[in-house]
Amino acid sequence: MLTISEVLIALAVFLLIMQFFKLQRVRKQLPPGPIPLPVFGTLIQLNFQFNRDLLMKVAKIHGNIFTLWFGWAPVIVLNGYQAVKDGMTTYPEDVSGRLVSPFFRAMAKGKGIMLATGHTWKQQRRFALRTLRNLGLGKRGLEHRVQEEAHYLVAFFASMKGKPLDPSFPLVHSVSNVICAVVFGHRFSREDESFHELIRATEHLFKFGGSFIHHLYEIFPWLMCRLPGPHKKALSCYEVLSSFTRREIRMHTEHGIPDEPQDFIDFYLAHIEKSRDEPRSTYNEDNMVYSINDLFLGGSETTSTTLNWGLLYMVANPDVQEKVQRELDAVLSPSQLICYEDRKDLPYTxxxxxxxxxxxxxxxxxxxxxxxxxxxxxxxxxxxxxxxxPNIASSLYDPEHWETPRQFNPGHFLDKDGNFVSQEAFLPFSVGHRVCLGEHLARTELFIFFASLLRAFTFRLPEGVTQINTEPILGGTLQPHPYRVCAIPR
Structure with a gap:
């Protein structure tokens, strides 16, 4: 006579076997990939890891479109430039939805821009694009904000008088202040403690993204939401950002909506009033908060992290740094404000x-x-x-489109005569309907900040330091390991 526990075990094994065969039937209708198992999908075969290099290895076995399984859910992965581009642009509307996963739903509740989908996403994105253009995106007005922050950044580096410093906070402070001026209408001083808290919260969020605990939350949300751990800290960090944004909105509301809106919050408050009687309107304070959060997160961390890598690469490649400086000296006068248009006369930079x-x-x-x-x-x-x-990273490292994909080589963007050439596989801002809406601002910031710093300083390692670690720290964004650098005035 079987005991109840033996019956339950037998039933569980039977159900797992049935589920296994069901997965195999469904699998035949999808692109190839590792064999999925019940409950875990293909996570065991992936050693519970999930990163760009691992996806590129899987592509070598199964092709540039393949299927991975997270639990019972299939995920179709696109690898390499051609697959990413064709997959995202052939029928762009068909693949314009956003996966609002359990952790991101707990964080942003499906609101805003980045983590919204459907009607909400369309309305919020359209409004954000229109408003950013009204505020000077792509025009000299917004470029002036970038030039102003570049001036403050150069002044801070100069105040260090060549002493070693960690460039990460000055960079993120300056880049964040550009988006703050656009969204909130003002910048924050380097001593503002509430702004320091905001930066620390965003940095923690990006470090948590892509971590083992993050993946665990996405697979077992019903369990993780009841347990303490780093996921609780990450959610509280997002709440710090939301509280900061709500405080700024409250200050705007108390002052009233001006006749001529000066920043993103002014425009949004005016639009809430204008669309109050529209039955399908998604314009409300919650969506305003989460849209602003998205603009801040998307407009600060990624650009400042890229600049942080840029300074590290200049230290690691002094010949490249010297060549950039020679070109800047030959084309620009020492007191000339650097504009985004100057890139046309500075092909190597x-x-x-x-x-x-x-x-x-x-x-x-x-x-x-x-x-x-x-x-x-x-x-x-x-x-x-x-x-x-879409494995965007695989496009930037695609050996079919880059001569030396795993080496730092500015020649990838130069012809034999030294003229700048665009590359179709250069997709750092994604592609299709979900392309980054701040792409033009990010390009402007990267060029002006980088050129301003290289014109003013030569970057070297502190005395006695000889090792440079160029391996990334895995997270929501790939950060360089903390380093110190000396900005020597030129």
């Missing part, structure tokens, strides 16, 4: 900035998309709701 973006490749894996309707992706029929993951 422009190539170096692009190569810093390509080689640092700071986004470990692109944000997942979701099919909003039944569609066909590179010849494979996919059902509505299927998750699609």
């Amino acid at each position: 422009n190539a170096v900035v692009h190569e810093v973006q390509r080689f640092s490749n700071i986004i470990s894996v692109g944000m997942p998309r979701v099919c909003v309707r039944n569609t066909t992706l590179l010849g494979f029929p996919l059902k509505k709701g299927t998750i699609v993951l």
Whole structure:
């Protein structure tokens, strides 16, 4: 006679076997990939890891479109420039949904821009693009903000008088102040403690992204939300950002909406009033808060991290640094304000900035998309709701499009005569309907900040330091290991 526990074990084994065979039937209709197992999917075969290099290794076995399984859910991965580009642009509307995973739902509740989907995403993104243009995106008005922050940054480095410093905070402070001026209407001083707290919170969020605990939360949200751990700290850090934003909104509300809006909050408050009677309007304070959070997170961490890598690469490649400085000295006068248009007369500097973006490749894996309707992706029929993951990093390291993909080489963006050339596989801002809406601002910031620093200083390692670690720290963005550098006035 079987005991109750033996019956339950037998039943569980039977159900797992049935689920295994069901997975194999479904698997035949999807792109190839590792064999999925019940509960764990393909996580065991991946050693519970998930990063760009691992995805590129899987692609060598299964091809540039393959399927991974997270539990019961299939994820279609696109690898390499051609697969990413074709997959995201052939039917861009079909793959414009956003996977609002358990952790991101707990964090942003499906609101805002970056972590929203459907009608909410369309309205919020359209409004943000229009408002950023009204505030000077792509025009000299916003470029002036970047030049102003570049001036403050150069002044801070000069105040160190060549002594060793960690450049990470000055960089993120200056870059963040550009988006703060756009969104909040003012900048923050280097001594503002509430702004320091905001920066620390955003840094912690990005470090948590992509961690083992983060992946665990996405697989077992019903368990993790009841347990203490780093995920609770990450969620509290996002709340720090939300509270900061709500405080700024409250200050704007108390002063009233001006006749001529001066910043993003002014425009949004005015639009809430204007659209109050629209039945499908998503314009409300919550969506305003989460949209501003998205602009701040997307407009600060990624650009400052890229600049941080840029200074490290200059220290590691002094010949490249010297060549940039020679070009800057030959083209620009010492007191001349650096403009984004100057990149056309500075092809080598422009190539170096692009190569810093390509080689640092700071986004470990692109944000997942979701099919909003039944569609066909590179010849494979996919059902509505299927998750699609474009491995953006693989495009930037694609050996079919880059001569030395794993080496820092500004020549990737130069022709034989030294003229700058664009490269189609250069997709650091993603591609398709979900392309980064702050792309132009980020390009402007990277060029002006980088050129301003290299014109004013030569960057060297502190005395006695000989080792340079150029391996990244894995996280939501790939950060360089903390380092100190001497900014020697030129």
